[in-house]
């Protein structure tokens with residue numbers, strides 16, 4: 001988790017033309033959040049797996065693939081955007097591709113106006129913070145994380161880059177979630193627990209013990225059910 005900054009206030013800036021990379025379900029949720037954020041105008045989606053012109057959300061269409069970004073940015077005054085891909089590993093690969101293609105691409109945060117974020121929390125860039133999410137006092141969120149609908153990240157937590165918490169996840173105070181780790185829908189993590197990088201916490205789990213990196217835990221109470229490698233699919 002590097003170079004954290006306090007939350008952007010796009011309403012205080014000029015409107016920026018942006019794109020959402022990834023037009024699947026999560027990408028559409030991200031576009032929906034951005035539609036509620038003054039300061040940004042979503043121009044469309046970037047998606048290599050859909051035909052250019054495909055209508056995806058409202059009147060927003062697929063503008064092209066990643067390799068089309070340099071030309072699109074020049075012709076449509078696009079300054080940046082956000083990767084709206086739910087899988088943590090794939091999201092990181094796409095971010096790396098964009099950084100290589102267009103080093104000037106500005107990764108923004110998509111923060112729903114109904115999210116509640118402490119003034120003392122720090123938030124990196126490229127993050128999605130959905131409706132009714134709560135991020136409490138002194139918590140640090142890295143870059144390109146997902147805090148999904150109605151998740152509650154309590155005080156003094158730390159989420160490293162490319163980590164995600166699904167809808168209705170609840171963490172107690174002083175929890176840490178390692179890079180690329182996914183905490184699945186409705187899971188509860190006891191205060192003070194450390195979850196290593198590249199791990200998966202299953203849906204509905206209650207995590208009472210520290211979770212080692214590269215492992216899969218689920219159940220009530222959660223137990224280690226397996227191991228995994230970087231990039232293994234989990235959604």
Ligand SMILES: CC(C)(COP(=O)(O)OP(=O)(O)OC[C@H]1O[C@@H](n2cnc3c(N)ncnc32)[C@H](O)[C@@H]1OP(=O)(O)O)[C@@H](O)C(=O)NCCC(=O)NCCS
Nearest residue numbers: 148166167184185200201202203204205217218219234235
């Ligand atoms: C943890 C998880 C990744 C495991 O997936 P998997 O390895 O493919 O597991 P399987 O589906 O093969 O299930 C294996 C067994 O574990 C059980 N199991 C799987 N996930 C479980 C969970 N979260 N809690 C309790 N039991 C679970 C299954 O019922 C099955 O039991 P059975 O052999 O008696 O039938 C997955 O179940 C999960 O929880 N994914 C989260 C998805 C999510 O949150 N999506 C929302 C994103 S917004």
